Amino acid sequence: MTIQIHLDGNPAHEPGTEVRGRATWQSLNRQSKSVLISLLWHTEGKGTEDVAIIEQIKVEGPSAAGSREFAFVLPNFPWSFSGTLLSLVWAIEASLEPAGEVARVDIVSAPGTEEVQL
Template identity: 40%
Template structure:
């Protein structure tokens, strides 16, 4: 029976930008794996064509049929996990057995708060005010 597992330290599912993401991967395969690769990446979904960017990866060569390996990734400052009317950006870790391509993935939030940034909730409230020749005015 094939098993790929990604265990994040503390079972965390939210990380602030710049934080460290660490944990352990476990694999049990029916055939020997040439390598096991853990990828830290983000991807977009929604109306636009999907974009995918791998930020970091850890590769274990000659991985065999079973094993486990710890990992540590420093997270960048951005982009944040966000969701809008057109675009959703999701951060994820993906464990891939090479060459069979067997895959396991977990998704997490990377943002200043434990929820992804919601763009549609911001509305169009004006916060501006004028200076000098233009006294402060709130319209709309």
């Protein structure tokens, strides 16, 4: 099984703009009930990870090979940022359900399309 995400254009965006792309998958087995495409942010660093799923698209009963376009509007906040203790990372994730393979592409959502460095 393989699942991939392809973004249209650059992965760095202004908040409030649209992220577009396509999730593609191949060789799914019968156990895969759905493909879930999510816009989310999560934290990485020294402390416990925090995650927020902003929007999801669910493809029910996917065929063994297929694809689905997505378009998510990035909220105005929070912005992508990074310091030595904590980073906030935006991402598009595509996952097979029940729990299976996951593909993820990190994106940036910040003014000037550059991660804020603390």
